[in-house]
Amino acid sequence: MSDSDIMEFDVVIVGAGPAGLAAAIRIKQLAQSTSTEVSVCVLEKGTAVGAHILSGAVIDPRALSELIPDWKERGAPLNTIAAEDKFVFLTEKSSYRLPTPPQMNNHGNYIVSVGALCRWLGEQAEALGVEIYPGFPAARLLWDQSGSEILGVATGDAGIGRDGSKTDNYQPGMEIRARQTIFAEGCRGSLTKKLFEQLSLRANCDPQTYGIGIKELWEVDSPLFQPGTVMHTIGWPLDSGTYGGSFLYHLDQNKIAVGFVIGLDYSNPYLSPFDEFQRFKSHPKIRPMFQGGRRIGYGARALSEGGYQSIPQLAFAGGVLVGDCAGLLNVPKIKGTHTAMKSGMLAAEAIVDHFSKNNSDRTVSDYPKRLASSWVWDELYLARNIRPSFRAGLFGGLMYSAVDTYVLRGRAPWTFHNHADHLQLDRREKHTPISYPKPDGEITFDKMSSVALSNTNHERNQPVHLKLRDPAIAIDVNLQNYDAPEQRYCPAGVYEIVRNSSTGEPTLLINAENCVHCKTCDIKDPTQNIDWAVPEPGGGPIYPDM
Amino acid sequence: MKILVCVKQIQDPEIAPGLFKVDEASNSVVAVPGIAQVISPYDEQAIEAALRIKEKTPEAKVVVITLGAASARDVLKHGLSMGADEAVLVEGPKNGSADGFVTASVLSEAIKKLAPFDLILTGRQSADLDAGVVACGLAELLGIPSVNFAKSVDVSDGNVVVDRVLDNGFEKIQVQLPALVTVSNEMGPARKPNLRETMKASRKPMQSWPQNDVNKDAGASQELIRLYVPIKEKHCEIIGGTSAGETAQMLVRKLRDGRLI
Numbered sequence: 001m002s003d004s005d006i007m008e009f010d011v012v013i014v015g016a017g018p019a020g021l022a023a024a025i026r027i028k029q030l031a032q033s034t035s036t037e038v039s040v041c042v043l044e045k046g047t048a049v050g051a052h053i054l055s056g057a058v059i060d061p062r063a064l065s066e067l068i069p070d071w072k073e074r075g076a077p078l079n080t081i082a083a084e085d086k087f088v089f090l091t092e093k094s095s096y097r098l099p100t101p102p103q104m105n106n107h108g109n110y111i112v113s114v115g116a117l118c119r120w121l122g123e124q125a126e127a128l129g130v131e132i133y134p135g136f137p138a139a140r141l142l143w144d145q146s147g148s149e150i151l152g153v154a155t156g157d158a159g160i161g162r163d164g165s166k167t168d169n170y171q172p173g174m175e176i177r178a179r180q181t182i183f184a185e186g187c188r189g190s191l192t193k194k195l196f197e198q199l200s201l202r203a204n205c206d207p208q209t210y211g212i213g214i215k216e217l218w219e220v221d222s223p224l225f226q227p228g229t230v231m232h233t234i235g236w237p238l239d240s241g242t243y244g245g246s247f248l249y250h251l252d253q254n255k256i257a258v259g260f261v262i263g264l265d266y267s268n269p270y271l272s273p274f275d276e277f278q279r280f281k282s283h284p285k286i287r288p289m290f291q292g293g294r295r296i297g298y299g300a301r302a303l304s305e306g307g308y309q310s311i312p313q314l315a316f317a318g319g320v321l322v323g324d325c326a327g328l329l330n331v332p333k334i335k336g337t338h339t340a341m342k343s344g345m346l347a348a349e350a351i352v353d354h355f356s357k358n359n360s361d362r363t364v365s366d367y368p369k370r371l372a373s374s375w376v377w378d379e380l381y382l383a384r385n386i387r388p389s390f391r392a393g394l395f396g397g398l399m400y401s402a403v404d405t406y407v408l409r410g411r412a413p414w415t416f417h418n419h420a421d422h423l424q425l426d427r428r429e430k431h432t433p434i435s436y437p438k439p440d441g442e443i444t445f446d447k448m449s450s451v452a453l454s455n456t457n458h459e460r461n462q463p464v465h466l467k468l469r470d471p472a473i474a475i476d477v478n479l480q481n482y483d484a485p486e487q488r489y490c491p492a493g494v495y496e497i498v499r500n501s502s503t504g505e506p507t508l509l510i511n512a513e514n515c516v517h518c519k520t521c522d523i524k525d526p527t528q529n530i531d532w533a534v535p536e537p538g539g540g541p542i543y544p545d546m
Numbered sequence: 547m548k549i550l551v552c553v554k555q556i557q558d559p560e561i562a563p564g565l566f567k568v569d570e571a572s573n574s575v576v577a578v579p580g581i582a583q584v585i586s587p588y589d590e591q592a593i594e595a596a597l598r599i600k601e602k603t604p605e606a607k608v609v610v611i612t613l614g615a616a617s618a619r620d621v622l623k624h625g626l627s628m629g630a631d632e633a634v635l636v637e638g639p640k641n642g643s644a645d646g647f648v649t650a651s652v653l654s655e656a657i658k659k660l661a662p663f664d665l666i667l668t669g670r671q672s673a674d675l676d677a678g679v680v681a682c683g684l685a686e687l688l689g690i691p692s693v694n695f696a697k698s699v700d701v702s703d704g705n706v707v708v709d710r711v712l713d714n715g716f717e718k719i720q721v722q723l724p725a726l727v728t729v730s731n732e733m734g735p736a737r738k739p740n741l742r743e744t745m746k747a748s749r750k751p752m753q754s755w756p757q758n759d760v761n762k763d764a765g766a767s768q769e770l771i772r773l774y775v776p777i778k779e780k781h782c783e784i785i786g787g788t789s790a791g792e793t794a795q796m797l798v799r800k801l802r803d804g805r806l807i
Contacts, residue, residue, distance in 0.1 A: 005742070047582070131745070131748075133741060133745070169738070174740075296564070452562045453564060453565070455565075542558065542561060544561075544581045
């Protein structure tokens with residue numbers, strides 16, 4: 001790379017989600033109030049801000065109100081106040097309303113499209129002078145000579161052919177160097193993963209645990225539509241040993257966001273999160289809401305569920321972690337946008353302070369301290385035992401959670417530990433294949449027609465961005481021992497076992513063009529053989545207001 | 547040397563067809579909320595053609611121009627990010643929609659304000675309405691020669707040399723500048739914006755002209771009567787018969803009855 005391919009900023013932010021944009025805005029606000037210049041560059045892999053983001057979402061506006069107190073006057077897209085909370089237990093044929101746990105009380109919260117929220121935050125940031133570059137994924141970390149300090153990131157090359165050679169359209173990536181790099185990649189960020197490995201940032205915390213969320217957006221035509229309604233279900237179609245449930249939010253303009261989240265510590269290799277979600281919609285309590293409606297969006301994204309005990313070291317030489325790549329989601333609250341934004345703001349405040357003191361230390365150690373004394377920490381600490389307690393099954397978990405919430409109030413003198421999700425999968429012999437009902441094409445759908453609605457698109461002539469560390473493991477371990485679970489946990493049909501028509505020999509086909517960037521394979525592969533890397537610039541889903 | 551490239555902003559043709567919606571009351575396409583509109587891919591290739599000329603003739607200046615709403619700044623920015631030098635937005639059309647004649651009239655007046663110019667490039671047609679009439683109309687109104695369906699465009703000694711795509715082959719045409727050339731998809735894929743150019747793009751000049759300043763009188767010559775999404779019907783019928791010969795006969799009869807053969 002020649003010198004001209006290097007750009008320098010004070011701060012580079014990886015990811016234009018709520019955490020990254022909140023950080024960018026806060027830095028500029030602080031710089032303005034002290035009349036200093038702090039240059040901020042945000043790299044975003046989606047072709048537009050919001051194109052890759054997906055969340056329920058009901059958000060707690062606490063962080064937003066701290067960041068931009070007059071967000072209402074500025075037209076933030078928080079249009080639907082959460083009105084009614086329903087918490088429902090489903091059996092195959094019936095449903096029972098349960099008392100709504102206090103963490104799930106959504107009084108004062110808003111049902112939003114996080115995509116729309118991010119677009120708005122992006123506009124606010126740009127108005128303050130933040131440079132946002134959508135369509136340019138950060139693909140590599142820039143290390144100093146010793147390999148212990150981060151100097152910035154490099155964007156990915158474009159125009160590399162499937163065989164790795166340069167095509168006529170080859171364009172090299174560019175180095176973005178910065179005094180501080182804020183990693184705001186979201187759950188299971190690909191650069192964050194490398195930082196964890198090289199800097200041992202997870203040495204003193206539990207493994208991160210995850211869930212996969214699959215979501216659809218519907219335009220409905222149903223008398224049951226009631227803007228502001230928030231419903232969560234647990235129980236059917238999952239067995240009581242699998243953690244998960246649905247969300248169903250009535251937005252404005254006859255839109256319903258419906259989705260299903262399953263903990264990735266599930267043990268049955270035959271489980272298919274996608275098909276569980278489709279089956280859920282066929283429940284007699286749920287189906288009528290979608291009758292006659294039109295599905296207009298589909299997508300999926302992993303989320304962090306490890307909480308307090310899985311938070312890694314957050315500051316290191318040259319950079320910090322914010323938002324869900326730091327694992328700051330509050331599981332019982334089912335929310336992470338407010339904690340993500342707050343972490344971004346605190347990182348911004350610590351970094352601007354650090355700069356103004358001309359502190360030569362490349363580690364902004366003040367950021368984790370500020371986070372630890374903020375409301376984010378209180379929330380996560382009090383919630384820490386709820387999610388792990390569900391390893392005792394749905395009913396054990398519910399009972400423990402009730403005691404923890406109402407009696408102990410989160411202050412139990414113990415902390416449950418988390419275990420890595422990929423180690424929880426049983427071998428195929430322990431289970432029998434699940435036979436899922438055929439999609440009806442009206443309320444339930446197959447994977448391919450669903451993926452089409454994610455608008456995902458990748459240049460075909462590029463190296464496969466889902467890399468197998470050892471290709472033989474896909475057959476020798478994954479197929480042999482687990483019946484190739486990637487065929488089922490991938491919500492986009494990327495992985496497919498195909499057999500040679502004459503010899504019957506199996507191979508794993510990776511349809512990388514279908515990928516919706518959810519990161520589930522990177523998490524759940526039983527031997528951690530799959531590495532998700534950013535594809536060529538411009539690749540990935542284009543979500544409509546998800 | 548000055549190259550003008552006319553571009554159009556359209557609905558992203560790559561998004562799921564199921565999201566495409568038409569408002570029949572207003573005869574217009576409903577933009578999908580949350581999904582950004584894009585540059586028409588043929589026009590993107592026209593910019594590519596201009597940039598290839600600029601690579602050989604570094605003093606060439608590439609100006610991207612569009613008639614569109616304020617949101618069309620995004621496609622101009624896209625052109626600048628690919629490497630174009632300047633951009634002009636003609637804000638309009640006045641009544642929200644324009645036929646080919648209005649577009650050509652407005653663009654021709656805007657282009658006269660940008661004179662002198664040497665070469666005008668456009669896509670062979672827009673990728674949404676596919677009419678392909680604006681370019682020829684524009685050349686006619688400007689009184690310059692036009693060549694359509696270019697596979698490659700080269701400029702030398704005051705001429706433009708075009709490899710033109712025909713139904714059954716190619717032809718090479720040389721025309722004196724100034725001229726207009728429409729670019730076909732045979733040009734090959736357009737370059738992607740690179741980060742350096744994208745970073746520069748916000749500092750490159752972008753002018754914005756209200757349509758009224760450019761052309762007050764352009765009135766449509768066409769009336770759009772109805773815009774609708776065709777309804778696709780599928781029927782499946784199994785042809786019976788006891789032998790292959792009989793089945794074939796029955797199939798032929800069916801096809802004839804349906805006037806399919």
